[in-house]
Amino acid sequence: MPELPDVEGFRRVLAEHAKGATIRKVDVLDRQVLHGTxxxxxxxxxxxxxxxxxxxHGKWLIAGIDGDRQTLLFHFGMTGELVWTExxxxxxRYDRVVxxxxxxxxxxxxxRKLKGLWLEREPRDHGELAGLGPDACLLSRDELGKLLSRSRGGVKATLTDQAVVAGLGNLLGDEILWRARLHPRERADRLGRGDVTRVHAAMVSVLRQGIRVGRVPPRPSWLTGHRNExxxxxxxxxxxxSHARIGGRATVWCPRCQPV
DNA sequence: CGTATTGTTATATA
DNA sequence: TTATATAACAATAC
Structure with missing residues (x-):
């Protein structure tokens, strides 16, 4: 599930409930999700x-620890979440750390435990974050155009490459390209100014709406609301x-709105 | 038993 | 060097 809007929702859970409160207990129910500790x-x-x-940053949640030179990083893989409970x-059944x-x-x-928690000793150098591109939320149209122009791969594979742009996943990639009326296999470096403008506008709109609700909304007016039909x-x-595997991911697009 | 899954990564191949 | 394809990771659901 987690793409950028989901992780932003988890960040808010931590900020609103846990930030500034003394941690009384740390229960590791499944050590498999721990990395570097x-x-x-x-x-x-x-x-x-x-x-x-x-x-x-992108799909990473970065939780500093007051008065300590360590940082706790969360990556939620495909099925992780952060919840606040009484x-x-x-x-x-799937609680791993409390x-x-x-x-x-x-x-x-x-x-699924594909990712989990990393304890990093040096706050200034988050090794796990080193190779990431800029966060999708902070990207201007021109910066996005520059990044896309440097890739000869398909526009969907490029947009969802975390080393290019951090935060966009499979669902958001399809949603953005559907709104921008671009076929997912279109070469990234061959987009025109108008194409880049539409991709950027779609990205901003989809992120803003997703962040508001803390997930990629499966609304009927969105492509995402129909991808499993x-x-x-x-x-x-x-x-x-149309459905196909593109860039190794299940991909959905409209053959009429997004011609090759 | 087969298929599939919103993320990432190592490896092979073109 | 770059891009793509594939499997692997883990644990389900259909």
Whole structure:
């Protein structure tokens, strides 16, 4: 599930409930999600301390620790989430790490455990973040155009490449290109000024709306609302949508609005 | 039993 | 050197 808007929602969960509160308990229910540390290391880094204002870069959530030169990074893979619960909320099957506070619990929940938590010792040098492109939210039209012009690959593969732009995933990639009326296999470096302008406008609009609700909205007026229908129709023109694997990902587009 | 899955990465191939 | 394809990771759902 998690793309940039989802992670922004998780960042808000941490900021609104956990930031500034003393961490009373750290329960590692599944050590498999820990990277660069173990249960003891995580507990020693966090117990008695507080989370600082959390930041986000692309799909990474960056949680500094007050008074400590360590930073906790979250990456949610395909199925991770961060939820706030009461102390007596029932244990969830996929809770992997639980942080206890006086006012409740912050839980890292994840079915597939493809990613997880990283404890980084040096706040100034987040190794896991080193290769990322600029965050999609902070990208101007001209910067986006420059990045796209440097890639000879397909525009969808380029947009969703975290080393080019950080934060766009499979669903947002399809949604943006559908709005910009570009075929996902169009070569990124062959887009015209108008193409880049439409891609940028679509990206800004989709991100703004997604961030507001903390997810990629599956609205009927969006392409995303129809991608799982076996023979869904384009919400704009009614044409039956096309499906294929492009760049190794399930891809949906409208053959009429987005011709090759 | 087969298929599929919103993320990332290593490896092989063109 | 670049881009693409594939499998792998893990745990399901259909």
């Amino acid at each position: 173990d249960a003891t290391g995580l507990r020693e880094a966090l117990s008695g301390n507080r989370f600082a204002e959390p930041r986000r 102390h007596d909320a029932p244990a969830h 942080f206890g506070f006086d006012s409740g619990e912050l839980r890292y929940r994840d079915l 076996p023979s869904g129709h384009c919400p704009r023109c009614g044409t039956v949508l």
